[in-house]
Amino acid sequence: MGNPTGFLEFSRVEIGHRSVEERIKDWHEIDRPLANRVLTEQASRCMDCGIPFCHAAGCPVKNRIPEFNDLVYRGRWREAADNLHSTNNFPEITGRVCPAPCEAACTLAINDKAVNIKHIEYQIAERAFAEDWVEPIRPKFRTGKKVAVVGSGPAGLAAAQQLARTGHNVVVFEKDDRIGGLLRYGIPDFKLEKQIIDRRLEQMVSEGVRFEPGVDVGQDVSASFLRRTFDAILLAMGAGQPRELKADGADLGGVQFAMDFLPQQNRRVAGDPIASFGDKAIYARDKHVVVIGGGDTGSDCVGTSIRQGARSVTQLEILPRPPEGSNPTTPWPNWPVIMRTSSSQQEGCQRRWSVLTNGFSGVGGHVSELHGCEVDWSQCPKGWEMQQRPGTDFTLKADLVLLAMGFVHVTHDGLIHDLGLKLDGRGNVVVDQWMSNQPGVFAAGDTVRGASLVVHAINHGRQAAKAVDQWLKSR
Numbered sequence: 001m002g003n004p005t006g007f008l009e010f011s012r013v014e015i016g017h018r019s020v021e022e023r024i025k026d027w028h029e030i031d032r033p034l035a036n037r038v039l040t041e042q043a044s045r046c047m048d049c050g051i052p053f054c055h056a057a058g059c060p061v062k063n064r065i066p067e068f069n070d071l072v073y074r075g076r077w078r079e080a081a082d083n084l085h086s087t088n089n090f091p092e093i094t095g096r097v098c099p100a101p102c103e104a105a106c107t108l109a110i111n112d113k114a115v116n117i118k119h120i121e122y123q124i125a126e127r128a129f130a131e132d133w134v135e136p137i138r139p140k141f142r143t144g145k146k147v148a149v150v151g152s153g154p155a156g157l158a159a160a161q162q163l164a165r166t167g168h169n170v171v172v173f174e175k176d177d178r179i180g181g182l183l184r185y186g187i188p189d190f191k192l193e194k195q196i197i198d199r200r201l202e203q204m205v206s207e208g209v210r211f212e213p214g215v216d217v218g219q220d221v222s223a224s225f226l227r228r229t230f231d232a233i234l235l236a237m238g239a240g241q242p243r244e245l246k247a248d249g250a251d252l253g254g255v256q257f258a259m260d261f262l263p264q265q266n267r268r269v270a271g272d273p274i275a276s277f278g279d280k281a282i283y284a285r286d287k288h289v290v291v292i293g294g295g296d297t298g299s300d301c302v303g304t305s306i307r308q309g310a311r312s313v314t315q316l317e318i319l320p321r322p323p324e325g326s327n328p329t330t331p332w333p334n335w336p337v338i339m340r341t342s343s344s345q346q347e348g349c350q351r352r353w354s355v356l357t358n359g360f361s362g363v364g365g366h367v368s369e370l371h372g373c374e375v376d377w378s379q380c381p382k383g384w385e386m387q388q389r390p391g392t393d394f395t396l397k398a399d400l401v402l403l404a405m406g407f408v409h410v411t412h413d414g415l416i417h418d419l420g421l422k423l424d425g426r427g428n429v430v431v432d433q434w435m436s437n438q439p440g441v442f443a444a445g446d447t448v449r450g451a452s453l454v455v456h457a458i459n460h461g462r463q464a465a466k467a468v469d470q471w472l473k474s475r
Contacts, residue, residue, distance in 0.1 A: 001044065001046050001047065001048045001066070001069070001070050001073065002044070002070060002073050002074055003044040003073060004047075004048060006041070006043075006044030006045050006046070006047070006073075007044075007045045007046070007047040007108055007112070007115075009041075009044075010041045010042065010044065010045055011113070012042070012045065012112075012113035012114070012115070012116055013034060013038055013041075013042060013116065014116075015031050015032060015033065015034055015116075015119050016031070016032035017030045017031060017032060017343055018030050018031075018032065020346065020347050020348075023190065023347075024306050024307050024347055024348075025307075026190075026307075027188070027189040027190055027265075027269045027307065028189070028190065028193065029096070029189075029190060029191065029192070029193055030190055030191075030343055031096075033119070033122070033123060033126075034116075034119060034123070039072065039119075039120065039123055040072065040073055040075070042115065042116045042119070042120065043069045043070070043072040043073040043115075043120055044069075044073045045108065045115045045116075046065070046066050046069035046070065046073075046115050047107065047108055047115075048066065049066075049107040049108075051107075052065060052066045052107070053105040053106070053107055053333045054066075054102040054103070054105050054106045054107075054114075054115070054117060055102070056105075057105045057333045058101045058102035058103070058104060058105030058106070058333060059101065059102040059105075059455070060101075060453070060455045060456045060458075060459040061087050061088045061094075061455055061458055061459045061462065062087055062459075063084060063087050063088055063091075063102070063121070064083055064086075064087060065102060065115075065117055067083050068080045068083045068084050068120070068121075068124060069115065069117070069120060071083060072120055072123075072124065077124065077127050077128075077131075078128075078131070078133060080124045081124050081125070081127065081128035081133050081134075082133075084121060084124050084125065084128075085128070085134075088121075088455075088458065089157070089158045089161050089162070089458055089461075089462070090154065090157070090158070090200060090458060091121050091122075091124065091125040092122070092125035092126060092129065092196055092200070093154070093183060093192065093196065093197075093200075093454060094118075094121065094454060094455050094458070095118060095119070095121040095122025095123075095124075095125050095126075096122060096191060096192050096196070097187055097191055097192055097454055098118060098453065098454060098455045099296075099335075099453065100117060100118040101335050101453075101455075102117045102118070103115065103116075103117050103118060104332070104333065104334070104335050104336055105332070105333035105334075109332055109333075110332050129199060134199075134200075134203055135203070136203055136206035136207045137165050137207060138165075138206075138207055138208065139164070139165055139166060139167035139208075140167070141167055142167050142168075142169070143166070143167040143168050143169075143472065144169070145168045145169065145231045145232070145472045146168070146169045146170075146171070146229065146230045146231050146232075147163050147168050147169070147170050147171070147230060147231065147232045147233070147234060147468060147472075148171055148173060148217075148226050148229070148230040148232075148233045148234070149163075149170060149171070149172045149173070149234045149236060150173050150217045150226075150233065150234070150235050150236060150237055150415065151172075151173075151174065151181055151235065151236035151237040151238060151445070151447070152172050152173075152174040152179045152180055152181045152184075152211070152213075152236075153180070153181025153182040153183060153236060153237075153238050153445065153446075153457060154181070154182065154183060154445070154454045154457040154458050154461065155236040155238075155444045155445025155446070155447075155457035155458065155460050155461040155464070156172060156181065156234070156236035156237075156444075156445070156461065157172070157179075157180075157181075157183075157200075157204070157461065158457070158458045158459075158460075158461030158462050158465070159234050159236060159444060159461035159462070159464050159465040159468070160172045160204065160209050160461075160465075161204050161207065161209065162461070162462055162465035162466070162469075163234075163465045163468060163469065164204070164207045164208045164209045165207060166465070166469045168468075168469070168472065169208070169210075170208070170209050170210065171210045171211075171212060171230075172209060172210070172211050172212065173212045173215045173217045173221065174211065174212065174213045174214070174215065175214070175215065175216040175217070176213060176214070177213055177214050178213055178270070179197075179201055179211050179213055180194070180197045180201075181238060182238055182454070183197055183454070184197060184266065185259075185262070185263035185266050185267075186259065186262060186263070186297075186300075187300065188262065188265065188266065188300050188303060188304055189265075189266060189269045190303060190307070191300070194266070194269075194270065216414075217414075217415050218413075218414030218415035218418055219414060222418070223415055223418035223419045224418075227440075231440070231472060231475075232440050232441075232442065232468050232471065232472055233440060233441045233442065234442045234443070234444060234464055234465070234468055235410075235415070235416075235429065235436075235441065235442065235443040235444070235447050236443070236444050236445045236447060236457075236460075236461060236464075237410055237411070237415070237447050238407075238410065238445060238446040238447060238451075238457075239407040239408065239409055239410055239428075239446035239447070239449075239450050239451040240259075240407065240410060240411045241407060241408050241409050241410065241411050241412075241427070242257045242258075242259060242403065242405070242406075242407050242408070243403075243405040243406045243407065243408050244403075245292065245357060245403050245405065247357055247358060247359045247360065248358070248359035248360065249359045249360030249361055249362065249367065250359075250360060252360050252362045252365060252366060252367040253362070253365050253366040253367065254362070254366050254367040254398075254399060254400050254401060255360060255367050255401045255403065256282050256400070256401065256402055256403065257402075257403050258291075258293070258297050258298070258300070258301050258402050258403060258404035259297075260280075260282060261282045261301060261304070261402050262297075262300055262301065262304060264277060264281065264282055264283075265304050265307075265308070282400070283308055284304070284305040284308040284309065284310040284313075284400055285308050285309040285310065286309060286310075286311050287310055287311055287399035287400045288310070288311050288312045288314075288396070288397040288398055288399050288400070289301075289305045289310045289311075289312065289313045289314070289398075289399070289400045289401075289402065290313075290314050290315075290316065290370050290396055290398045290400070290401045290402070291305070291313065291314070291315040291316070291401075291402045291404055292316050292357055292401065292402070292403050292404060292405060293315075293316075293317070293403065293404030293405040293406065294315060294316075294317030294319070294351070294353070295404065295406065296342075297404040297406070298315055298317075298402075298404035299315075299342040299344045299345060300344065300404075301402045301404050302315055302342075302344045302345055302347070302349045303342075303343070303344030303347060305400075305402070306344070306347050306348055306349070310400075311399075312350070312397075313348065313349045313350070314349070314350045314351075314352065314396060315345070315349055315350070315351045315352070316352050316355045316357065316372065317351070317352070317353045317354075317355065318354070318355060318356055318375065318386075319353065319354070319377070320353055320354050320377055321339065321353035321354070322337050322338050322339045322340075323338055323339060324338065324339045325338060325339075326338065354374050354375050354376070354377070354389075355372050355373070355374060355375070356372055356373055356374075356375045356386070356388060357370060357371075357372045358371050358372055358373060358393075359371045360398065360401065366399075367398055367399065367400075367401055368397070368398065368399065369395050369396065369397060369398055370395065370396045370398040370401060371393070371394075371395050372393070372394055372395075372396070373388050373389065373392045373393045373394065374388075374389045374392035374394075375387060375388055375389055376389050406451055407446070407450070407451040408426070408427060408450070408451075409423075409426055409427030409428050409450060410427070410428065410429060410446070410447045412427065416429065419436075419438055419441055420437075420438060421436050421437060421438060421441070421443075422436065422437040426450060428447065428448055428449065428450050429443040429447050429448050431443050431444075431448055433467050434448075434463060434464040434467035434468070435467065435471065440471070442464050442467060442468050442471075443464070444457075444460035444461050444463070444464035445457040445460045445461060448460065
């Protein structure tokens with residue numbers, strides 16, 4: 001680093017947010033980027049450590065973090081952008097929605113606050129677009145090979161871009177009416193405005209990627225058609241099977257999966273008419289909302305419900321409240337399991353931990369109350385065991401219950417079944433060097449890993465694309 005004592009001279013400066021009073025009235029992104037002078041100081045905190053664990057252990061795509069920090073400090077932004085894009089297809093997205101495992105692994109985080117890596121990445125990406133440095137990277141020649149990518153989430157898009165740049169003819173099939181998958185319909189606009197996706201898609205179209213939205217492969221297009229038409233197939237549909245809640249009354253009206261709720265609001269923001277939802281419309285206005293699940297999806301449900309005008313929002317988590325500050329069971333450079341409060345939770349949400357939902361009751365077929373109790377967790381020879389705590393039964397008003405308990409695996413009905421793919425014990429597609437048990441059929445992202453981070457999906461997409469390219473060249 002150009003300033004070897006920067007980490008001693010400057011403390012970490014957190015990015016700001018628009019005020020709660022302002023931001024809950026719209027669907028725009030909430031962050032206030034740091035000024036250039038402050039960002040330069042923050043980049044100088046990178047301490048030129050012997051082994052950059054941020055890169056080696058923290059970042060799934062292996063961003064060369066010390067290098068781009070140094071380039072930002074020296075004002076060499078174009079080089080920083082080239083450096084970042086060499087490992088990450090979509091830094092403008094990870095700079096917004098990634099939880100930043102790189103920062104947890106930062107050497108400075110051993111006894112101080114980590115370098116603000118995620119925001120520096122965000123600023124590099126935004127500078128690159130503002131300066132028109134993001135240009136199509138077209139191949140020098142075309143191979144004539146055709147590759148079908150099924151799914152347009154982060155894994156599918158990363159794979160498609162890499163394959164197109166290698167010279168293959170790539171077609172991306174997406175069952176929804178717009179391209180983007182989880183990025184488009186799983187993440188609220190206040191975290192990721194959709195023009196951010198659209199401008200990157202323009203680059204990909206210029207590079208030769210062809211998009212086919214509104215095509216449900218396995219229904220509209222058969223598996224046999226793909227096998228006949230394409231030289232290789234890459235499955236990147238994500239882990240779309242939600243974890244169900246087995247409780248009395250879970251079939252009442254108003255008990256909804258999060259991924260039935262969140263995409264509707266994204267469609268409203270995109271301009272879809274409200275009438276298009278018909279009797280399937282899910283809206284939180286004037287309702288007592290209970291969100292079951294304490295992860296990112298649950299947090300997104302909280303922020304969306306508040307913006308829609310919910311009367312109250314309560315978020316329930318079955319696991320115990322994590323410790324504040326540090327956790328000896330997850331030491332550096334591991335991702336620390338500690339108490340975190342998201343920007344959505346700061347907007348007005350009651351949170352409860354160690355809570356088990358036992359059932360629901362309602363009136364006229366629609367939910368009106370949630371019945372639960374508190375639980376204790378203890379470690380046994382077979383692992384952690386949960387027991388209900390006597391005398392802790394409670395009831396909550398609940399006009400809308402949103403199930404955000406995670407996703408178990410890729411949806412098996414349709415394409416996975418039709419292709420005859422081997423699955424592991426958790427229901428994920430089994431791959432060897434990214435190829436399934438069917439020659440020429442590859443898989444990546446949550447389809448293989450189970451529900452995970454956007455940055456893991458991008459890494460999978462890039463690695464799988466490399467495997468597809470090598471396989472095609474060997475034929």
